[in-house]
Amino acid sequence: MEPGMRGKSVLLIIGGGIAAYKSLELIRLLRAREVTVRAILTKAGGEFVTPLSVAALTGTPVYQDLFSLTDEVQMGHIELSRAADLVVVAPATADLMGKLAAGIANDLASTALLATDKKILMAPAMNVRMWESPSVRRSAETLAKDGVLFVGPNDGEMACGEFGPGRMAEPLEIVAAIEKSLAARGGALKGLKALVTAGPTQEPLDPVRFLANRSSGKQGYAIARALAGAGADTVLVSGPVEIAPPSDVKLLKVTTAREMLAACEAELPADIAVMSAAVADWRPDRMANSTIKKDGEKKSPAITLVENPDILAALSRHKNRPRLVIGFAAETDNVVSNAVAKRSRKGADWIIANDVSTKENGESVMGGDRNQVHLVTATGSERWPDMSKTDVAHRLVQHIIQQFQSEKI
Ligand code: C5P
Numbered sequence: 001m002e003p004g005m006r007g008k009s010v011l012l013i014i015g016g017g018i019a020a021y022k023s024l025e026l027i028r029l030l031r032a033r034e035v036t037v038r039a040i041l042t043k044a045g046g047e048f049v050t051p052l053s054v055a056a057l058t059g060t061p062v063y064q065d066l067f068s069l070t071d072e073v074q075m076g077h078i079e080l081s082r083a084a085d086l087v088v089v090a091p092a093t094a095d096l097m098g099k100l101a102a103g104i105a106n107d108l109a110s111t112a113l114l115a116t117d118k119k120i121l122m123a124p125a126m127n128v129r130m131w132e133s134p135s136v137r138r139s140a141e142t143l144a145k146d147g148v149l150f151v152g153p154n155d156g157e158m159a160c161g162e163f164g165p166g167r168m169a170e171p172l173e174i175v176a177a178i179e180k181s182l183a184a185r186g187g188a189l190k191g192l193k194a195l196v197t198a199g200p201t202q203e204p205l206d207p208v209r210f211l212a213n214r215s216s217g218k219q220g221y222a223i224a225r226a227l228a229g230a231g232a233d234t235v236l237v238s239g240p241v242e243i244a245p246p247s248d249v250k251l252l253k254v255t256t257a258r259e260m261l262a263a264c265e266a267e268l269p270a271d272i273a274v275m276s277a278a279v280a281d282w283r284p285d286r287m288a289n290s291t292i293k294k295d296g297e298k299k300s301p302a303i304t305l306v307e308n309p310d311i312l313a314a315l316s317r318h319k320n321r322p323r324l325v326i327g328f329a330a331e332t333d334n335v336v337s338n339a340v341a342k343r344s345r346k347g348a349d350w351i352i353a354n355d356v357s358t359k360e361n362g363e364s365v366m367g368g369d370r371n372q373v374h375l376v377t378a379t380g381s382e383r384w385p386d387m388s389k390t391d392v393a394h395r396l397v398q399h400i401i402q403q404f405q406s407e408k409i
Pocket of ligand 1: 197257276280310326327328329
């Protein structure tokens with residue numbers, strides 16, 4: 001497997017054809033390679049596979065309707081078309097090819113295809129006579145000229161009983177073509193360096209004991225992976241966590257806040273800093289050289305705490321300040337107003353704020369796979385819907401890309 005595939009994301013458009021059943025296997029193969037898949041199911045596609053099977057395999061809602069308020073709230077169709085690293089159409093029908101070649105956008109799939117700023121890979125599937133018809137030939141030629149990539153169709157017996165080119169490429173062939181086009185992709189953040197902190201810090205009391213918190217590091221790791229996926233040269237400074245390191249980032253493992261700050265400063269200059277670590281604000285003023293013992297009837301030992309450096313504030317005010325500094329605010333109350341105050345106090349450009357109070361059902365975002373956040377900037381705040389930490393990472397990276405493209409910073 002290409003290491004570059006892990007952590008990437010694909011928008012899969014499933015057109016209406018008998019080959020749509022193979023798209024389910026394609027999703028499974030992509031997910032097994034840690035590729036995030038969002039799917040648009042066309043109306044005709046929905047006649048061959050159910051939205052439920054697609055949603056169950058992708059692990060995300062299926063987008064079906066251009067005018068669906070629910071879909072637009074989940075993610076607007078323009079953003080949907082751009083949030084992925086690659087758009088894959090499988091099966092690509094004569095209808096979808098013709099619409100894109102002619103610039104027609106009259107449903108969600110054709111609109112997303114016109115609106116995307118990403119490469120499009122099509123896996124055509126249709127009756128051999130249709131494939132060979134002058135009109136589909138024209139569409140294929142126009143699309144190829146416009147830079148659309150193709151995999152297949154293959155020769156073989158077709159569901160309709162005829163023989164010839166028109167069978168959709170096999171899922172493994174499509175995966176190989178996806179790998180190839182992702183590897184060839186430059187990435188919107190190419191040439192930029194990103195620095196990400198993640199996980200807790202551990203502040204030692206003695207050789208075996210420490211003060212720490214419940215941070216899992218999942219959100220920070222997902223952000224590092226998404227930044228690297230967008231082409232940024234990414235360094236992840238991580239406290240002790242149990243997550244497999246992303247393959248295409250430079251991982252620096254640290255234990256204490258002071259080590260984390262030193263590792264970050266050594267990596268400057270950088271263009272983007274995303275400080276998602278749950279850094280311990282305090283540390284014991286001294287570390288005992290041997291384990292602190294229970295000592296008969298004596299009083300319990302007193303622990304004096306001293307303040308740790310604030311890494312986010314230090315980078316925000318550093319002479320080599322990254323152009324975009326993003327902090328996190330894990331709050332249990334007044335989430336947005338506390339985050340607004342934190343943004344100016346620490347000198348960050350943006351704050352991602354979330355509510356970390358334990359829900360009624362006992363769930364907590366700390367350690368969980370989902371997150372509901374607010375993006376707080378100089379101009380206001382926006383609430384993002386509850387979504388997976390991977391989706392939060394991709395959406396944040398999308399905002400970072402827009403910010404750099406608009407050259408506002
Ligand atoms: O703990 P607090 O709510 O102040 O954390 C807000 C932000 O500041 C987070 O982005 C966190 O990574 C960062 N932080 C830091 N160094 C600290 C404390 C917090 O970088 N010592």
